[in-house]
Amino acid sequence: xxxxxxxxxxxxxxxxxxxxxxxxxxxxxxxxxxxxxxxxxxxxxxxxxxxxxxxxxxxxxxxxxxxxxxxxxxxxxxxxxxxxxxxxxxxxxxxxxxxxxxxxxxxxxxxxxxxxxxxxxxxxxxxxxxxxxxxxxxxxxxxxxxxxxxxxxxxxxxxxxxxxxxxxxxxxxxxxxxxxxxxxxxxxxxxxxxxxxxxxxxxxxxxxxxxxxxxxxxxxxxxxxxxxxxxxxxxxxxxxxxxxxx
Amino acid sequence: xxxxxxxxxxxxxxxxxxxxxxxxxxxxxxxxxxxxxxxxxxxxxxxxxxxxxxxxxxxxxxxxxxxxxxxxxxxxxxxxxxxxxxxxxxxxxxxxxxxxxxxxxxxxxxxxxxxxxxxxxxxxxxxxxxxxxxxxxxxxxxxxxxxxxxxxxxxxxxxxxxxxxxxxxxxxxxxxxxxxxxxxxxxxxxxxxxxxxxxxxxxxxxxxxxxxxxxxxxxxxxxxxxxxxxxxxxxxxxxxxxxxxxxxxxxxxxxxxxxxxxxxxxxxxxx
Numbered sequence: 010x011x012x013x014x015x016x017x018x019x020x021x022x023x024x025x026x027x028x029x030x031x032x033x034x035x036x037x038x039x040x041x042x043x044x045x046x047x048x049x050x051x052x053x054x055x056x057x058x059x060x061x062x063x064x065x066x067x068x069x070x071x072x073x074x075x076x077x078x079x080x081x082x083x084x085x086x087x088x089x090x091x092x093x094x095x096x097x098x099x100x101x102x103x104x105x106x107x108x109x110x111x112x113x114x115x116x117x118x119x120x121x122x123x124x125x126x127x128x129x130x131x132x133x134x135x136x137x138x139x140x141x142x143x144x145x146x147x148x149x150x151x152x153x154x155x156x157x158x159x160x161x162x163x164x165x166x167x168x169x170x171x172x173x174x175x176x177x178x179x180x181x182x183x184x185x186x187x188x189x190x191x192x193x194x195x196x197x198x199x200x201x202x203x204x205x206x207x208x209x210x211x212x213x214x215x216x217x218x219x220x221x222x223x224x225x226x227x228x229x230x231x232x233x234x235x236x237x238x239x240x241x242x243x244x245x246x247x248x249x250x251x252x253x254x255x
Numbered sequence: 256x257x258x259x260x261x262x263x264x265x266x267x268x269x270x271x272x273x274x275x276x277x278x279x280x281x282x283x284x285x286x287x288x289x290x291x292x293x294x295x296x297x298x299x300x301x302x303x304x305x306x307x308x309x310x311x312x313x314x315x316x317x318x319x320x321x322x323x324x325x326x327x328x329x330x331x332x333x334x335x336x337x338x339x340x341x342x343x344x345x346x347x348x349x350x351x352x353x354x355x356x357x358x359x360x361x362x363x364x365x366x367x368x369x370x371x372x373x374x375x376x377x378x379x380x381x382x383x384x385x386x387x388x389x390x391x392x393x394x395x396x397x398x399x400x401x402x403x404x405x406x407x408x409x410x411x412x413x414x415x416x417x418x419x420x421x422x423x424x425x426x427x428x429x430x431x432x433x434x435x436x437x438x439x440x441x442x443x444x445x446x447x448x449x450x451x452x453x454x455x456x457x458x459x460x461x462x463x464x465x466x467x468x469x470x471x472x473x474x475x476x477x478x479x480x481x482x483x484x485x486x487x488x489x490x491x492x493x494x495x496x497x498x499x500x501x502x503x504x505x506x507x508x509x510x511x512x513x514x515x516x517x518x519x520x521x522x523x524x525x526x
Contacts, residue, residue, distance in 0.1 A: 024339065064422060088424035097419075102522075104288070104472045105415050113415060116408040117424020125408065149470035169423065 012076065013173050013205040014038040014061055019070035021060045030056040031067070032229040040172070043199050043206040045216045045237070048226035054209040055095055057226065058175040061207070062090045075172060088118045091166035095177035095209070099158055103151035107161055110150050111137055114165035133168045139194060140164040155182035163191065167198065173205040180215045192217040213241060267384040272487035272505075274392040275448040276457065278399050280483025282438045283458035284476050287466070288414045290343065294331075294435070295455025297346040298442035299377075300353035301327040302451050306376040307360035320376055321443045323353070328439030332432040379450030379502035381491065388447050395444050399437055403476065406430060414472060448487070449502040460509035461486055467520035486512055 014036065021031040030053050038044060046054050059065040060072060063083020072079040074086045091114070112125065112133040119129060137143040140160045145153065150161060159182045166174055179195075180188045196219040199206055210216055216223070216237065223240040225233035233240055286294055305323025309316035327349055335342040375383070403410060409430050412420035420427045438458075445454045461482035465475050490505030497504075517523075 062422065064418070082421075082426060082428075084421075084424050084426045087422060092419075092422040094419070094422070102466075102470075103415075104466065104470050104475055106471055109411070109472070110415065113408075113412045113419075114423055116412050116420075119408065121409070122405060151470075 011040045012037055012073070013040045013042070014207075015071075015073040016060070017071045017073075019060060019067045019072055021056050021065050021067045023065075029068070030229050031060060034060075034070070034229075034231060036224070036231065036234070038205060038207065040205055041199075041203045042222055043196075043217065043219045044208070044222045044224060045220045046207060046209045046224045046226060047211070047213060047216075048232075050211075051228075052226040053229040054226055055177050056229075058092070058177055058207065058209060061173075062087055062092055062175055064092075084117070088120075088169075089172045091169045091171035091174040093159075093162050093166045093174075093176040093179050096181055097158065097162055099151050099153075101151040103149065105150050106146070107142060107148055107150055107153070108133065108137065108146040110161055111142075111146075111164045111168050114168040115170075118169050132170065133164075136164040136168040139167070139198075140191070156184065156187055159183060160187075160191065163195075170202075171204065173207070176206070176208045178209055178211060181211070188215055195219075216241075264382050264384070267386075267389055268381045268491060268501075269488070270389055271381060271384040271392060271448050272491050273484050274389070274396045275445045276461075276483035276485075276487030276505075277480040278392070278396045278441045279445050279449075279454060279457040280461040280486075281399050281403065281476070281480045282434075282441045283460075283462040283483070284472075284479045285410070285414065285434045286438060286455075286458050287462040288472070289434070291346070291435075291438075292455065292459050293343055293346045293350065294438055295442055295458045297331075297350040297353065298324045298327060298439045299446070299451025299454050300350055300357065301439075302443055302446055303376055304353040304357035304360065307357040307364070311360040311364045316376060317446070320446060324439045324443040325436070327353070328436045329432075332428075332435050336428075375450070376446050377451045378500060379446065379448050379453065381448050381494075381501040384447060388444075391444050395437075395440050399441065402433065402437060410434070411472060449505050453502040453506040456506040456509050457483060457486065460506075460513045464509075464513045464516035467516040467522060470522075482512060 016034050016036040019031055019034045020029040022029040034057065046057060048054055056065060060067050061074060063079045063086055075089055077086060079086055112129065115129050115133065119125060137146050140163060142157065142160050142164060145157060150158065153161065159179065163179055180191065183191060195206065196217050198204060199219050220237055222235065223237050224231055225240060286292060301323040302320035305319035306316035309319035331342065331345060331349065335345045338345065409425050412423065412425050413427050413430055417427050417431065442454050449457055462475065462479040464482055465478045469475055486509045487505050490508040491501060493499060493508060494501040494504035
């Protein structure tokens with residue numbers, strides 16, 4: 010099996026805390042899968058994403074991304090992993106333009122002492138067009154609405170052309186119409202590029218159609234993991250995960 | 256002969272002002288964006304403590320001033336990271352410690368009274384610029400410019416957001432520490448011109464003025480040093496014409512430019 014991500018008995022504890030936020034997580038994600046992670050607040054969904062991309066260091070177990078064990082700061086791995094953070098708040102006076110923020114998504118991939126090429130600028134421009142934000146490319150990022158800023162963050166992550174993309178509640182600031190539009194774009198991207206998607210979603214109704222697997226988390230553990238159809242059966246939701254998902 | 260000597264002093268003062276204005280304001284773009292405005296304050300007081308130690312030991316105060324501010328810059332980043340505190344909090348601790356040490360060393364000095372050498376570190380003495388001072392300033396200016404050109408991607412990304420920079424595969428820590436280190440060197444080498452108490456005005460005011468006109472970090476990085484140079488030259492002109500202290504004159508000019516920028520800023524205009 011061609012694995013994109015592999016976690017073996019992983020515990021992640023925040024510095025200064027005693028109780029781990031992730032407890033004994035074992036998980037395998039195949040390349041090209043589209044996974045939704047659901048669960049209540051504090052279930053460990055964000056911690057799971059940040060353990061996968063190495064922003065948080067696990068203190069027990071093993072994390073492998075694209076076949077390589079995450080060690081040290083994990084910068085090398087992150088060049089191949091896109092990340093859209095949860096509810097990213099931007100100060101109104103932030104002195105950066107939308108086009109710069111999207112292009113920055115590629116900086117880690119370009120590497121030290123290497124110049125930004127024409128191709129880098131083209132990819133960033135294409136991603137802005139793809140996400141429908143090319144019209145606001147020269148606007149200051151702090152002046153955008155929450156939904157527009159969220160689209161910028163998605164475009165920034167996609168501009169990296171990563172092999173794996175981790176998204177933390179990417180639809181939270183979008184209205185119903187925009188959710189469907191962005192969701193369709195992600196599905197299209199997944200279909201055409203074969204990218205691995207792991208998306209944390211709070212609202213089950215927002216799970217994209219292309220999603221073939223759902224992971225349910227609660228209290229730092231995976232409580233269910235399987236096909237979307239199996240996991241989201243009304244009777245299971247009612248009985249098994251009552252109160253866990255909404 | 257006396258005329259040539261005074262022309263040389265003025266020339267050195269002007270060159271020193273251009274280099275100091277440029278570098279302080281260039282590093283100021285990072286200091287302002289990263290909310291490290293108290294950094295210059297802490298560095299200058301560390302330099303003051305070092306100078307006081309130099310006086311106490313009867314050695315060159317400037318070398319000790321450099322050593323102290325460099326030590327602070329090297330300790331600051333890792334200390335803030337390890338202590339899980341905001342850098343500004345650690346700066347506050349270092350500031351009070353530096354001030355206490357400075358006064359302690361001066362008190363222990365044989366001359367007891369506040370030495371004029373230590374005061375020069377705090378207030379600056381532009382007419383005392385030597386060839387060595389100019390060379391040091393030139394070196395730090397070239398290093399700062401090269402740093403920005405060579406690592407523009409990484410710096411720009413970190414200035415936007417450290418965590419997002421890390422998420423995109425940039426090793427943010429070395430760059431963050433380098434920014435702190437270069438800032439401290441800039442402060443230490445600018446002491447001669449504006450003095451420790453006013454150096455941070457030269458770091459913060461030009462950048463804050465340019466901030467009033469642009470939302471584009473590239474332009475802010477480009478124009479802040481130019482405003483810094485203009486502030487220094489106008490400040491020196493004011494100082495020489497009205498026979499006022501140079502450091503204070505530069506700080507006043509910086510503040511006037513900032514005040515005017517706020518008043519005419521298009522960011523506050525509606526419609």
